[in-house]
Amino acid sequence: MNRGPIADLTANADAIVVANYGDDSVAVVRPDNAGAPALVSVEGEPLAVALTDDLAFVVTSAAEADTVAVIDTRTHAVVGSYPLAFAVTAVLAGPDGKRAYAARAGHDHVDVAVIDITADRVGTIDIGAGAGSTIDALAVDAAGRRLYVGVTTSRGSRVVVVDIETAKARKSIAFGAPIRDLAVAADGSVYVLTSDLQARGVVEVIDPKTFGITASINAGTLPIQMALSADGARAYVVDYDQIAVLCTVTHEVIETITVGARPVAAALNTAGDRLYVADVDGCVTAFRVAAPAPLYSPFDAVAFDAVRELAPVGV
Template sequence: MASVSVRANAAALNDSRTAFAGSVTVNRGPIATVAANTGAIVAANLGDDSVAVVRADAAAVPALVELDGAPVAVSLTEDRAFVVTSAAEADCLTIVDIRTNAVVAEYPLAFTVTAVAVSPDGKRAYAARTGDDHVDVAVADTTADRVGTIDIAAGAATSIDGLVVDPSGRRLYVGVSTATGSRLVVVDTETARVHRTVAIGAPIRQLAVAADGTVYVLTSDLRNRGVIKTVDPARLVVTAGFAAGTLPIDMVLSADGARAYVVDYDEVSVLCTLTHEVVETITLGARATAIALNTPGDRLYIADVDGQITALRVPAPAPTYAPFDAAAFADMRELAQV
C-alpha cells in the first residue's frame, strides 16, 4: 500500500524565493514521469503498472490506478490523465478520470509508444510510436472514439523523444532523433500533416512551449552536454542556444517562458531564459527522474528514483489580473503534510 511522508530537509535550496511545500512517498518504485494540473499530481510507476493520483489539498494516501502495462508517459487536462503504456501483448493509450480514479477509455496501439500529449480542450490525444523502420503519431479523437495516424519520418534507429501541443491547439511539435542527428517536426493538427521540419542536432530529451508560442528544445549528448534551443514559431528557425547542465533528462517551462527547470541527475537547475544563466540549483536527497509545474505555475513537483514526489513553492508567472482569476485560485492549498 502506498504511504505518505514528509521530509522537510530533503531538498537543499539556495534561493529564498523557493520553499519546501511538502512531499509524498508513493512507494511503488522509481517514478518514470509526473504531470500536474491545478489540484492534482499524477505519477507513472514504471515498474508497478500503475499511476498514482495525488490530490494536492487532501491529507490521504495517494490513489493507485492499475493499468495493463508499464506507464511510459502521462499528460493531463483538469479532470483526466492520458497515459501511454507498454506491454508484451500491446501498447495502449489509457484515459483515467482523476476525480473518480477510474479507467474510462482504452485505445490499443501498434508498435512501441514513447510519448503522449493532449490538446488544450482534451478532445484529441497524441501518442508517439516507433516501428521497425518509421515513426508516427496516433491521434485518438476522444469525442468520436476513433484513432487516426500522422506519418512523421522513416528510417531505422529513429525515435520520437518529445511531443507537445502549442497553447492554441493548432500545432503539434514532435521531437525526432536519429543516429545522425535530430529535428523538430511541426504538424498542423487540423490537416494532420507535417508542415515544416527544423534541424536541431543532438538527441532531443524534452520539448516545451511558452505562452507566446516559442518552442524550447532540450538536448543532450556526451559532446555538447545539455543545451536548450529556442525556435521562433513564426519563422520556424532556431534563434538561440544555451547551456543546460551536464546530461539533463527532463525540462519544464514556466508559463511566461522566463524560467526553465531542468532535471540533471540529482539536481534541478533553474535557468533564466533571457540571460541564459543558472539562477538557482535545487539539490534533492535522491536522483530526480521527472519534473512538472501545476497549472497556476507556483508549485514545482519533482519525482525521484525512490518513488517520492517533492513539492516546492516557486515564483508564479506575473498574472494578467481579472476578478475571476483571483477567485479561481483563492482556495489553492499546499501538498498535504501528514
C-alpha cells in the same frame, strides 16, 4: 506509501498524476489533501503520462501491446483503453482535452497516433524518418493548431512542425544532439532540450514565426526532461542529480534544486507556482516557485528556501 520507481509525472490545478513504473499503477495526488494518494491499477508498466482538466492519458507497456489508458482523475477509474501498434515513446494531451497524441516508433518509420476521445477513434500523422528513428518529445501550441514533434535519428535530430488541421508536416528544423523534451511558451516560442556527451545539455529557442533559432542556453550535464513556466522566463531542467533552474532571459542557471534521491521527472501546476519533482526512490517533493508574470521577474529565492509544500511523500 512508496510504490517504487517513478517513470513520469504531470500536474494541473487539482491533481498530481504519477506513473509508478514498477507497481503497474498510477497515483492521483490531491495537493490540497493530506490523505493518501488514490491508486489506479493499469495493465502493464506505466511509462509516460499527460493530463487535461480531469483526464489522464497513461502509456503502458505490456507483452501484447503498448496502450494509452484514459483515467478519470475524479473517479479514479479507467474509462478508456487504446492498444496501439509499435512502441509508444511519448504522449501529449491536446489543449481542448478532446484529443491525445501518442508518438510511435516502428522498425522503419515513426508516426503520431491521434486519439479522438469524443469520436472514440484513432488517426495517424505520418512523420516518416526512416529506420532507427524515435520520437522522444511532443508539444502543442495553446491554440491547438501546431504540433511539434521531436525526432531523433542516427544522423541527428529535428523538430517537425505539423499542421494539426491537415495532419501534414509543414517544416522541420535540424539539430545535432538528440532531443530530450519540448515545450511551448504562452507567446508561441518553442523550447527544445537536447543533450549528448559532446555538447552536454542545451535549450534551443525557436521563433514560431520564422522557425529560426533565436537562443542557445547551456542546460546542465545530461538533462532528460524540462518543465517550462508559461511566460517562458524559467526552465526547470531535470539533470542527472538535480533540477537546474534556468533564466531564459539572462541565459544563466539561477538556482539548483535537489531532493533526497536522483530526480527523474518534474512538472509545474497550472498556476506555475508549484514545482513537483519525482525521484528514483518513488517520492514526490513539491516546492513553491515564483509564479509566471506577463513581464519577467527574478526567481523567488526566498519563497523557494522557505517553503517545501510536501515533505517528501511516497506515491
